[in-house]
Amino acid sequence: xxxxxxxxxxxxxxxxxxxxxxxxxxxxxxxxxxxxxxxxxxxxxxxxxxxxxxxxxxxxxxxxxxxxxxxxxxxxxxxxxxxxxxxxxxxxxxxxxxxxxxxxxxxxxxxxxxxxxxxxxxxxxxxxxxxxxxxxxxxxxxxxxxxxxxxxxxxxxxxxxxxxxxxxxxxxxxxxxxxxxxxxxxxxxxxxxxxxxxxxxxxxxxx
Numbered sequence: 001x002x003x004x005x006x007x008x009x010x011x012x013x014x015x016x017x018x019x020x021x022x023x024x025x026x027x028x029x030x031x032x033x034x035x036x037x038x039x040x041x042x043x044x045x046x047x048x049x050x051x052x053x054x055x056x057x058x059x060x061x062x063x064x065x066x067x068x069x070x071x072x073x074x075x076x077x078x079x080x081x082x083x084x085x086x087x088x089x090x091x092x093x094x095x096x097x098x099x100x101x102x103x104x105x106x107x108x109x110x111x112x113x114x115x116x117x118x119x120x121x122x123x124x125x126x127x128x129x130x131x132x133x134x135x136x137x138x139x140x141x142x143x144x145x146x147x148x149x150x151x152x153x154x155x156x157x158x159x160x161x162x163x164x165x166x167x168x169x170x171x172x173x174x175x176x177x178x179x180x181x182x183x184x185x186x187x188x189x190x191x192x193x194x195x196x197x198x199x200x201x202x203x204x205x206x207x
Contacts, residue, residue, distance in 0.1 A: 001026070001106035002121065003201060004114035007128035008163050008174060009077065010135035012185045012193050016128055017110035019194040020201060024108070029100045031111035031118070032080060034093045036071040037061045039079025049082040058083065059092040074143065074150065074158065081162045084112075087171035094118065112166055115177035124204045126197060127176035130186040132160050 003020055007013040014030055021028035038058040039049055047054030070076065083089050094117075101107055101119040109118065115125035130138075136156035143150050166174040176182055181200045185193040 001123045001205075002101050002119045003106070003108045004119050004122035004125045004177070004180075005108065005110035005128060005197075006112055006114050006116070006126070006174070006176065006180065007110075008112075008135065008166065009081075009159055010139045011128045011130045012138075012188075012190070013110045013126075013128040015190060016126070016183075016185075016194055016197045017108050020197060021108040023198055024201070026106055026108050027100070027103065028108045028110075029097065031093075031097050031109055031114065032077075033066045033071055034096060035080035035084045035089075036076050037065045038083045038089060038093070040065070040068075040071055040076050042083060043076070043079055049079045050085075052086050052088060055083040055086050055089050056092065059089060074139070074148075074155065078158060078162065081165050085165060085169045085171075090117075090171055112174040113172040115180050116175065117172045120177070124201045125177045125180040126200060127180040127182045128193075128197070129182065129184050132156060132163070134186045135159055 005013045005017040018028055038055065041058035041061050042049045042054050045057065047057065049055055097109065097118045101109055115122055133156065136152060136159050139155050139159065140150065140152045181204065183196055183200060188196065
């Protein structure tokens with residue numbers, strides 16, 4: 001059973017995907033980390049994420065890099081959004097994601113094009129979203145909790161810019177699959193969002 005969880009940055013899709021994986025006993029992959037790893041590699045090598053050759057050079061990375069906390073920074077998130085614009089980068093990471101999705105027993109994957117490109121045959125597709133203001137507030141609180149001082153307005157601008165890039169790119173733009181169940185978490189607590197997602201998956205499995 002493949003469960004695809006898509007949505008914009010800071011919508012809660014990662015939290016929901018992890019909870020679904022635990023609930024249904026499935027392995028989980030945060031595909032955004034793959035693009036963050038590429039962005040991090042490009043930066044580490046002094047490259048330009050907007051340059052195709054530099055971005056492609058960043059696609060060759062060890063799996064252990066995905067465990068690095070540095071990948072979760074706001075700066076690396078912005079780099080990930082920029083390298084993901086390149087169709088060749090997306091193709092380079094496609095097989096890695098596809099293999100994870102097709103492992104025996106199934107998997108839960110979260111990202112921006114899981115239900116539309118990586119695993120269109122997924123049994124359940126969720127599209128998790130929330131307002132830009134609420135997503136910025138959540139990210140600000142997360143950073144505050146990690147001792148990182150950042151202006152809320154700056155985070156809101158960054159999230160809006162990422163949305164524009166992700167939804168406007170020519171290759172695999174971010175949007176809900178036609179058969180996805182949309183969950184708006186703007187007014188949900190963490191537990192309420194998880195509960196809504198589990199109920200949505202179980203309801204889909206019953207039909």
